[in-house]
Amino acid sequence: NAGVTQTPKFQVLKTGQSMTLQCAQDMNHEYMSWYRQDPGMGLRLIHYSVGAGITDQGEVPNGYNVSRSTTEDFPLRLLSAAPSQTSVYFCASSNRVSVGNTIYFGEGSWLTVV
Amino acid sequence: AQKVTQAQTEISVVEKEDVTLDCVYETRDTTYYLFWYKQPPSGELVFLIRRNSFDEQNEISGRYSWNFQKSTSSFNFTITASQVVDSAVYFCALYILTGGGNKLTFGTGTQLKVEL
Numbered sequence: 001n002a003g004v005t006q007t008p009k010f011q012v013l014k015t016g017q018s019m020t021l022q023c024a025q026d027m028n029h030e031y032m033s034w035y036r037q038d039p040g041m042g043l044r045l046i047h048y049s050v051g052a053g054i055t056d057q058g059e060v061p062n063g064y065n066v067s068r069s070t071t072e073d074f075p076l077r078l079l080s081a082a083p084s085q086t087s088v089y090f091c092a093s094s095n096r097v098s099v100g101n102t103i104y105f106g107e108g109s110w111l112t113v114v
Numbered sequence: 115a116q117k118v119t120q121a122q123t124e125i126s127v128v129e130k131e132d133v134t135l136d137c138v139y140e141t142r143d144t145t146y147y148l149f150w151y152k153q154p155p156s157g158e159l160v161f162l163i164r165r166n167s168f169d170e171q172n173e174i175s176g177r178y179s180w181n182f183q184k185s186t187s188s189f190n191f192t193i194t195a196s197q198v199v200d201s202a203v204y205f206c207a208l209y210i211l212t213g214g215g216n217k218l219t220f221g222t223g224t225q226l227k228v229e230l
Contacts, residue, residue, distance in 0.1 A: 031216035042220035094216040105159040
């Protein structure tokens with residue numbers, strides 16, 4: 001996928017541990033967002049950002065924290081991991097959709113909380 | 115609130131058959147965009163098409179075609195002469211202009227299995 005890099009690709013955490021999923025894009029996109037994908041539920045929005053220093057909550061924000069100190073990076077922090085956070089996480093970035101831009105996704109991060 | 119429904123959870127076809135994946139959306143916004151993404155077994159999300167609410171022209175790209183009908187709030191995806199490489203989960207998603215950022219509302223996906 002064009003220019004959206006997620007790390008790590010796979011991670012196993014113990015309940016209560018914290019960690020950060022990294023997302024970086026090199027396309028100078030304004031907008032970035034995080035989704036989680038669970039079986040039978042499609043992708044659901046966790047947090048999103050419309051620019052450096054500006055973030056907001058999505059549909060399922062509880063247990064996650066984000067910040068956007070640069071245009072390129074949008075890390076997702078799990079504060080105290082729970083088994084319910086076992087999921088596949090996708091980062092997305094784009095410029096304004098209304099002027100012809102599409103939304104690109106990273107390759108995903110598979111997280112298991114035991 | 116926005117909603118996207120992909121009622122077909124799983125579809126199995128034999129190679130070379132045509133297959134249509136259904137997508138029905140709900141929104142009160144008059145300006146919106148519809149997307150289709152493909153998720154192959156390797157897991158990444160691959161962009162297929164983006165269509166805005168003012169453009170009801172059908173689109174064809176090789177073996178892929180899309181039928182957008184505002185009257186029925188549907189944006190269906192047809193694969194002609196399916197191939198094994200088409201096996202994947204396909205997601206339909208809705209973007210509304212007033213939502214801010216690049217927020218998408220996804221359907222639950224349709225798993226397509228193409229067998230020899």
